Every structure is written in structure tokens, then in C-alpha cells.
Amino acid sequence: AVNAKGCPASEMAAQFDPFEGPYLVDPAEALRWSRDQLPVFYSPKLGYWVVSRYDDIKAVFRDPILFSPKNVLEKITPPTKEAVEVLRGYDYAMDRTMVNEDEPAHMARRRALIDHFLPERLERQQEMVRQLTRERIDAFIDSGRVELIDAMLYEVPLLVALHFLGVPEDEIATLRTFSLAHSVNTWGKPTPEQQVQVAHDVGRFWQYAGEVIEKMRAETAGDGWMHYTIRKNAEMPEIVTDSYVHSMMMAIIVAAHETTSLASANMFKTLLSHRSAWEDICADPSLIPNAVEECLRYAGSIVAWRRQTTGPATVGGVDLPEGAKLLIVQASGNQDERHFENADRFDIYRDNAVDHLTFGYGAHQCMGKNIGRMEMRIFLEEMTRRLPHLRLAEQEFSYMPSTSFRGPDRLWVEWDPALNPERDDH
Numbered sequence: 001a002v003n004a005k006g007c008p009a010s011e012m013a014a015q016f017d018p019f020e021g022p023y024l025v026d027p028a029e030a031l032r033w034s035r036d037q038l039p040v041f042y043s044p045k046l047g048y049w050v051v052s053r054y055d056d057i058k059a060v061f062r063d064p065i066l067f068s069p070k071n072v073l074e075k076i077t078p079p080t081k082e083a084v085e086v087l088r089g090y091d092y093a094m095d096r097t098m099v100n101e102d103e104p105a106h107m108a109r110r111r112a113l114i115d116h117f118l119p120e121r122l123e124r125q126q127e128m129v130r131q132l133t134r135e136r137i138d139a140f141i142d143s144g145r146v147e148l149i150d151a152m153l154y155e156v157p158l159l160v161a162l163h164f165l166g167v168p169e170d171e172i173a174t175l176r177t178f179s180l181a182h183s184v185n186t187w188g189k190p191t192p193e194q195q196v197q198v199a200h201d202v203g204r205f206w207q208y209a210g211e212v213i214e215k216m217r218a219e220t221a222g223d224g225w226m227h228y229t230i231r232k233n234a235e236m237p238e239i240v241t242d243s244y245v246h247s248m249m250m251a252i253i254v255a256a257h258e259t260t261s262l263a264s265a266n267m268f269k270t271l272l273s274h275r276s277a278w279e280d281i282c283a284d285p286s287l288i289p290n291a292v293e294e295c296l297r298y299a300g301s302i303v304a305w306r307r308q309t310t311g312p313a314t315v316g317g318v319d320l321p322e323g324a325k326l327l328i329v330q331a332s333g334n335q336d337e338r339h340f341e342n343a344d345r346f347d348i349y350r351d352n353a354v355d356h357l358t359f360g361y362g363a364h365q366c367m368g369k370n371i372g373r374m375e376m377r378i379f380l381e382e383m384t385r386r387l388p389h390l391r392l393a394e395q396e397f398s399y400m401p402s403t404s405f406r407g408p409d410r411l412w413v414e415w416d417p418a419l420n421p422e423r424d425d426h
């Protein structure tokens with residue numbers, strides 16, 4: 001098969017690199033050739049089989065036994081000897097959490113810990129999210145120009161996550177460094193020099209997680225999800241194990257807020273560059289929930305996830321050996337013509353937008369999906385009401401090299417404060 005530029009598909013597969021070039025700019029577009037010509041291919045640069053079509057990705061998600069999630073938090077760039085040494089110095093022992101746990105341990109644990117995510121509990125979080133959002137907007141609404149991630153989209157999801165988990169809010173600045181390090185360590189491509197710095201930050205993050213758990217053990221009546229987890233650890237230590245509690249303490253901080261911050265940044269960028277969609281939701285806020293789904297489909301924050309075969313398997317007609325590592329690219333599945341009509345068109349009226357794979361699928365599907373959705377909805381409700389004349393500023397967008405986490409590093413927006421609707425209210 002030959003792609004548009006005359007380069008055979010096998011050559012495209014050999015060149016595939018998720019850490020630079022087209023994949024960073026637009027992962028769905030970067031794999032269009034694969035969806036059309038070679039939907040399951042081996043990437044020699046990565047050592048992974050890449051899966052790009054919607055149905056194949058869903059089939060992999062659907063079978064957590066044959067396609068184990070055990071490699072989900074592995075360092076995708078192998079650590080240097082120095083980095084391993086540094087981590088050892090911190091007694092680093094990150095292991096299974098929820099997302100990378102095999103059955104049957106995973107389901108027993110998920111069942112034991114899911115109550116906190118039930119809709120009636122989330123209801124109570126809404127006012128807090130709205131309050132935090134309003135305070136941030138109050139702080140910049142008269143300025144006319146702001147970098148939205150620093151001003152709102154980073155810290156609000158972080159505070160919401162810490163509150164939901166019950167983790168103290170006194171280390172916000174450090175947590176940003178830690179989260180970034182964990183993300184680069186797991187899904188990025190640090191240079192050998194960066195590996196050492198990242199290993200120090202990850203090691204400190206590990207120790208910090210241990211200290212927070214000790215503090216939380218003393219607060220026996222605490223209401224957060226991690227308090228609840230710690231109580232379950234005492235009640236059923238063979239299901240909610242000690243190792244799980246420590247590993248999860250570290251992983252969840254990133255899972256809960258980095259994902260949501262990036263998705264929200266992608267959402268504002270996408271809507272503001274599709275002006276009529278933005279104007280439609282300003283005029284009719286009831287369109288917001290489906291617009292959020294379409295943003296998660298078209299520009300999600302988790303663009304690829306991992307699995308590893310536990311026996312010989314067939315994906316999309318391709319035979320894979322036992323132990324094959326898979327990179328399943330949800331961003332590509334989300335723009336697969338075979339499932340979504342005019343898949344590369346952004347359309348907030350799309351009736352199957354919610355079929356997107358950004359939250360995964362099946363046994364491990366994101367437990368926090370309704371928290372993420374709620375935050376994104378509230379951001380849009382508040383911003384469209386108070387700043388309908390918002391626009392993207394002229395800027396170049398940059399993205400951190402990562403197989404999996406995606407969102408612009410910065411998002412500058414501007415508006416004319418003289419035209420703020422609330423100025424007319426007085």
C-alpha cells in the first residue's frame with residue numbers, strides 16, 4: 001500500500017514516532033494512513049504494536065484478560081542506570097494501582113472503592129467547582145488577556161481533585177512539579193540528563209505520597225476518597241493492599257487532575273477555533289454537555305493507552321505473540337470514519353459523540369469520568385455567560401512529547417473588557 005506522498009505504509013510504520021512531529025500536532029491525523037492502510041502495525045522505534053481503528057481498540061479494551069493492563073504505568077522510555085539508582089535511593093516501589101491491575105484483583109478492588117464516584121455524591125462537588133471557577137474568572141475578567149491554564153484550568157482541577165481525595169492543599173506548587181515528573185517518567189521521552197532530574201522528582205513524589213498517607217491515617221473521620229481507601233485497607237487488607245494504597249496515592253493525583261486540565265485546555269482551544277460552535281453554546285447553554293463530549297472525542301487529553309497480550313492474540317486480523325505490547329491510540333479511533341460520520345469534522349450536534357474512547361472502555365473505564373465532565377461543563381457554563389466575546393490570541397502552540405497525555409502548554413485568550421456583559425448589569 002502507498003500513502004498520499006508515495007511512501008509505502010511499511011515505511012510509515014518504520015518511521016512512526018509519537019514523541020515528535022505530526023503525532024504531537026494532531027495524533028488522529030498523523031495516523032490517518034494507518035487507519036486506511038495498515039490498522040495494526042509494529043513500531044520498531046517504540047517496540048509496540050500500534051492499533052489505530054475504533055473497532056480494534058474497543059475489542060482490546062473489552063478483554064482485560066487477554067490484553068492485560070499491566071504495562072499501563074511502565075516507563076515507556078526505558079530508564080537509564082543512573083535514574084534507576086536515584087529511584088532506589090528514595091525506596092521507590094510504585095506498583096499496581098487500579099488502572100494497571102489484573103483480574104480478578106482489579107474488579108474486587110474497584111467494587112470496594114466505587115461508592116464515592118456515584119452521581120449523588122458528585123452532586124455535592126458541583127457548588128465547589130462553580131465557586132472556584134467564579135473566583136478565578138473574577139480575578140481576570142477585567143484584564144482583557146490571560147493565559148487560561150495558569151489562570152484557571154490547572155489549579156481548579158487540582159483543587160477539586162485534592163478535595164475529592166481528601167489530600168491537604170498545602171503543596172500545590174510542589175504537586176505541579178511532581179505530576180509533570182510522573183507524566184514524563186511514564187509516557188514521555190526524557191533525555192538521559194532529564195532522566196536523573198525526573199527520577200529525583202518522582203522519588204520525592206513517592207515519599208510525599210507516603211507522608212500524606214501517614215497523616216491521613218490519623219484523620220480517622222476524613223471524608224475524602226483516599227480516607228475511605230485507607231479505612232478499606234484496614235478492613236480488607238488482602239483486597240485493598242498496602243502497596244496499592246501507596247502507589248495509588250501517587251498515581252491518582254495525576255489521573256484526577258492532569259487529565260482534566262489538559263482536556264479543558266483542548267476544549268477551549270477547539271471551541272474558540274470553531275467560532276460558530278462557540279457562539280451556539282453561548283446562545284444556548286443546553287448544548288454544552290454534548291459539546292463537552294465532542295471536545296473529548298475530537299481533542300481528548302488521553303490520546304493513547306497501553307495493553308500487553310497474555311497469550312497469542314489476533315487484533316484486526318494481525319496475529320500477535322504472547323507478551324506483545326500494544327499502543328492503542330484512542331485519538332485515532334475517535335476519528336475513525338468507520339464509526340463516526342465525517343470523523344475529522346468538529347460537530348457539537350453529533351449524536352454519537354459520547355461513543356468516544358477517551359475515557360477507555362470496559363472493566364477499567366475511567367472511574368472519574370463524571371467528575372471530569374462536570375468540571376468541563378461548569379468551565380463552559382461560566383465562561384460562555386461571562387465572556388462570550390472571548391477569542392484565541394495569536395500564538396504558536398507547543399505540546400509536551402508524550403504518547404498519551406495531550407494538551408497545549410499555554411493557551412492565551414483575549415477579549416475587550418469594555419464589552420463584558422456584566423458591565424451592563426449595573
Ligand code: HEM
Pocket residue numbers: 061069098099100110161164255256257259260263300301302305358359360361362363364365366367368369371372373
Ligand atoms: C482510568 C482518562 C479524569 C480516576 C482512566 C483511563 C483513562 C482515563 C483513559 C483508563 C481506562 C481504561 O483502561 O479503560 C481520563 C480522562 C479524564 C479523567 C480523559 C478527564 C477528562 C479522572 C478523574 C478521576 C479519574 C477526575 C478521579 C477523580 C480514574 C481511575 C481510573 C481511571 C481511578 C482507573 C479505573 C480502573 O482501572 O478500574 N481514566 N480520566 N479520572 N481514571 Fe480517569
